[in-house]
Amino acid sequence: MPVVQVHIKEGRTVEQKRELAKRMTAVLVEVCGAAEERVHIIIDEVREENWGRGGRLLSDM
Template sequence: MPTYHIEMMEGRTVEQKKKLVEEITRVSVQVLGGSPEAVDILITDIKRENWATGGKLWSERH
């Protein structure tokens, strides 16, 4: 089964992350088969100062 690596800016609550991993797991099992216990999800929270788009750090955006 799959292993998902999710990188996102920090700031989401534990409840939001819980819902996200529940839904990713549910859809993975629905589409790919297998059991929920076979789906791994790794979440990495990135500080806004460590993420840039278009040559600008997100910590500098307004």
């Protein structure tokens, strides 16, 4: 049971997340031989004030 967890900044559309899940699943099926129905994709959306880079919050950039 492959599980992929993706952390992205919030604001993507449902259509974008659907496409992300579809393509990531296809790669695991192709490369690892995983059964499509066993692949789990978890998308964690993070608010800009909860994500830091280079010592600064994204919301402050």
